[in-house]
Amino acid sequence: MTDFLTALRARRLVAIVRGSDPEASFRTVMTLAECSVPLVEVSLSGTGALGVLRRARAELGADAWLGAGTVLTADDARAAADAGANLMVTPGLGAGVDEALRLGLPVLAGVLTPTDVIAGAAAGATALKVFPASAVGGPAYLKALRGPFPGLPFVPVGGVDAPAAEAYLAAGATAVGVGSPLIGDAADGGDLGALRERAARFVEVCG
Template sequence: MITGPRPSLPERTAAARLIVVLRGERADQYAPVLETLASAGIRSVELTLTTAGTLEELPPLLERFCEQLDIGVGTVTDPADLRTAAERGAHFIVTPITRADLLEFAAEAGIAIVPGGLTPSELHEGWAAGAAAVKVFPASVVGPAYLKDLRGPFPGIRVIPSGGVDLEAAAAWLQAGAEAVSVGGPLVGDALKGGDLEALAERAARFVGVTTREAGA
């Protein structure tokens, strides 16, 4: 159970209400995509550990983009990786699972963590342990109405849906009260495989238009 103040998501991420998930083959593919996303108004990204070299590339990417983007590290399932990500400057941690040791390490490191789950028990476990928010994954299985169900027994829970969240679903989840939305393929498309960066910028701008706090207020 949480005993001190609950960590918060970084300010830019909280205001943007949108985390763009980048999952590619190699971390050296990140930079042009990050440049395009930042120029299109994206303010928060999650670099995934299933992308080879992510932890190695994290420091130079932070140095280059930290004035424009919050950069978190996702798909974290091992405490050693969490510690490395925190030591190398990650702004937040995302994990697809709810594991006590990950939450404990995040608390010790003083870094916001968003653990994943689907059932009420999993989501409550992460929230009660001090998560900044909990990730409903895969969100497409339950839909935005699930948030109202969760808020019955857990009125203060902060939820970030992930998995199959397209533009329409992003708007619906935020209208239902989600803290933010986590979006991968519907926004990123084939950009990490050499796809059209102008098309990426257009998709990003559409998402920004429905997710930023000013636009959604």
């Protein structure tokens, strides 16, 4: 758990891969790793996500941070762990969070309201994913949320482009989670060269 928080604070960027093409999703994960984006989440709502996780784990080795996203249920958490995920990311609180923690894995748990934050912290979430961040006021909301919870690690997710990432980090976010503004169409078979350019921009902003 501590190791994940250390990596999160150092890199300040979690890439979110959700694709319709398993081969393209796998290539996207590997390209992100090559571009110094070492914290990658593969959403279970993407096509063939468990297979992507297995292949990526085999290539990246045991020590890489490779997360499973959209973990909703205890079965999701167990299946993702079996596929090689060593980080669980959820859109909200519930059985997926509880089972991941039971398995001894770090959890980036979805929260939105102060009540969610209290519940997530009490459950033992490693860090708190503010989702969907863009729908509730963006960086200003994060700044307000940090007032009563100054010591908790928040990771805004949802509509985070490069300028927003910079603003969230300035407002006190521990890191940001970025999907389509970073991944684009790469996980659907799109241009990996363009992905590399976007990754370089986000690494610069979050570095």
